[in-house]
Amino acid sequence: MGSHIEIEVSTEVANTSISVVTLRGEIDANTQKDIEKKADELISSGTKNLLLDLSHVTYMGSAGLRVLHIIAGKLMGTDDNTAATKFDHLKVLNPSDEVVRIFKTLGFDAYLDSYDDIDDAIKSFS
């Protein structure tokens, strides 16, 4: 049986509206397209800010970094993409120690804010 990812979406409102996408399963080259497709649907329907809850992600490889980068680029659009040095409209919640290690290995943590508390994460979007 191949890798599998379940995706749930909810909406939170603080300073702005945020789509919270909870992922359950493994993020690899086989499941990357499912995440990207869901993000595309959300962005097409007006989502401007996205919080990815990684609490239940049991494996993530470079496909995860790639999909985060692609989603962040789509959320930024073309206007501020050229000057941006941070994923302001995409943040992650509760990545595992293993995932954090991958972020740090490639310096991805410099672009992507990560939170342990969902309230802090929600409030961080402006």
Place this chain on the structure above:
Amino acid sequence: MSNVKQFLRIDANLVELASVRGFIERTAHEFEVQDEALSDIRLAVDELVTNTILHGYNGAEGRIDIELQFESGTGDFIVILRDQAPIFDPFSNVPQHSVGEKLAQVKAGGYGLQLVQKAMTKSFHSVTESGGNQLTLIRHL
């Protein structure tokens, strides 16, 4: 001094990735590999198998052989991947991202091979006698 070897042969299909990771986990536990090293080995193999399926075979049918070996004398965990895709050395031109670049200048790709190189003690490509690719990964435990 060579110890137990384990083998797995898979079809060149992304649905096999979960099986590959399971194989790595079972074997690593058998060899009593610690968690951080297990994560590194699993990640590196997943990345290279993905690379071979997507870019080596590029949609064509094919197989990938995975051999795992623990050398107790040196304390090295060795992974050998063999395939019959067109000859290509994935380590010949690994893109490097640098922190602080503007995002528009950073491509959303090339992460996998960088992770492999950083996770492994040594990684290199060679050509087998039958004219296939062989990728050797060594992780010192």
